[in-house]
Amino acid sequence: MTEPPDHQPSLVVLESFGPPHGRNNPYFLLLFDSFPASIDAQHFSWRRALVGSWDVFHLHWPEVMVRGTTPARSAARGVLFALVLLRIRLQRKGLVRTLHNAAPHEPVSRLQAQVISMADRATTVWVTLSDRIAPPTEAPTIVAVHGHFRDWFAKVEPTTPVSGRLLFFGRIRRYKGLGRLLAAFAQLRDPDASLHIVGRTEDDELAAELGRAATEDKRLEATDDFVTDEVLAGEILHSELVVLPFLEMTNSSSMLLALSLDRPVLVPRMPVTEQIAAEVGPGWVLIYDGALDAAALERGIRAARDHDRADRPDLSGREWAPVGARHAEAFALARRRRSRRASLP
Numbered sequence: 001m002t003e004p005p006d007h008q009p010s011l012v013v014l015e016s017f018g019p020p021h022g023r024n025n026p027y028f029l030l031l032f033d034s035f036p037a038s039i040d041a042q043h044f045s046w047r048r049a050l051v052g053s054w055d056v057f058h059l060h061w062p063e064v065m066v067r068g069t070t071p072a073r074s075a076a077r078g079v080l081f082a083l084v085l086l087r088i089r090l091q092r093k094g095l096v097r098t099l100h101n102a103a104p105h106e107p108v109s110r111l112q113a114q115v116i117s118m119a120d121r122a123t124t125v126w127v128t129l130s131d132r133i134a135p136p137t138e139a140p141t142i143v144a145v146h147g148h149f150r151d152w153f154a155k156v157e158p159t160t161p162v163s164g165r166l167l168f169f170g171r172i173r174r175y176k177g178l179g180r181l182l183a184a185f186a187q188l189r190d191p192d193a194s195l196h197i198v199g200r201t202e203d204d205e206l207a208a209e210l211g212r213a214a215t216e217d218k219r220l221e222a223t224d225d226f227v228t229d230e231v232l233a234g235e236i237l238h239s240e241l242v243v244l245p246f247l248e249m250t251n252s253s254s255m256l257l258a259l260s261l262d263r264p265v266l267v268p269r270m271p272v273t274e275q276i277a278a279e280v281g282p283g284w285v286l287i288y289d290g291a292l293d294a295a296a297l298e299r300g301i302r303a304a305r306d307h308d309r310a311d312r313p314d315l316s317g318r319e320w321a322p323v324g325a326r327h328a329e330a331f332a333l334a335r336r337r338r339s340r341r342a343s344l345p
Contacts, residue, residue: 034321074112166242
């Protein structure tokens with residue numbers, strides 16, 4: 001962040017993500033830049049976490065902190081993160097945890113589960129992305145919604161969507177319901193419908209399932225890989241409807257990304273999808289009940305094509321400056337709470 005030359009930041013926050021490297025989640029970059037001048041935000045490194053000078057650690061996904069490319073590296077990261085948590089406890093530092101999801105989406109080892117549980121218990125202040133999300137401990141909670149991506153894609157030119165094209169995108173994990181989407185689309189008899197799957201699969205079995213589906217149905221096109229922001233924006237803008245049949249959802253960057261590019265989304269009925277649907281205006285968040293099937297896809301296509309809606313979804317409640325200010329409140333509260341505990345006899 002850029003600070004005025006005569007201003008000394010009052011609170012140093014260590015984020016749990018590293019510097020920009022070309023494949024960052026835009027959420028991290030936009031969040032980092034949204035903090036007010038009172039916050040000196042630092043990118044993560046193990047050295048900085050273990051011996052650097054900071055007041056508050058801002059944790060996003062604890063499972064990411066303990067996950068390595070091999071079992072040995074995962075174990076090593078688990079030990080290192082446990083040492084960071086120990087430092088937080090012994091030196092009375094604050095720990096602010098943004099609750100992106102209630103539990104890890106993929107299985108974790110016993111050691112990893114223990115360290116994640118340690119992080120839950122050590123959390124000084126929770127940040128939730130919705131007032132409908134309940135944290136796992138009684139520590140204070142501050143709501144800071146997920147900001148939009150309009151500024152990130154401000155230079156993207158508007159594009160006319162391809163009639164009947166559906167899109168599923170993002171890092172492809174089991175909980176995101178790709179299997180249900182593939183089965184529902186296979187039963188969709190509309191010859192003009194097409195489905196694009198864009199994003200890297202997280203396991204070999206899922207990749208094989210996607211490959212078989214693309215081979216059997218020529219209306220389906222799959223890009224099983226990371227794509228640039230420009231390519232992803234093009235895929236979204238060429239789609240008539242984005243389909244996100246998640247099996248569970250406490251928030252969704254993918255939903256907000258599609259809405260930021262003015263494309264309607266088809267999602268299951270959940271508290272968070274109902275909340276965002278009411279927020280952005282009619283016709284942008286299309287909700288289905290029960291399991292996704294071909295009939296739900298047909299209704300979604302018709303609604304995306306025929307619904308009388310505003311030119312753009314209303315994302316005014318998701319500007320980044322208020323999001324950054326709410327985080328600053330959480331950081332300051334965490335430091336005050338830890339300072340009060342340290343002063344107790």
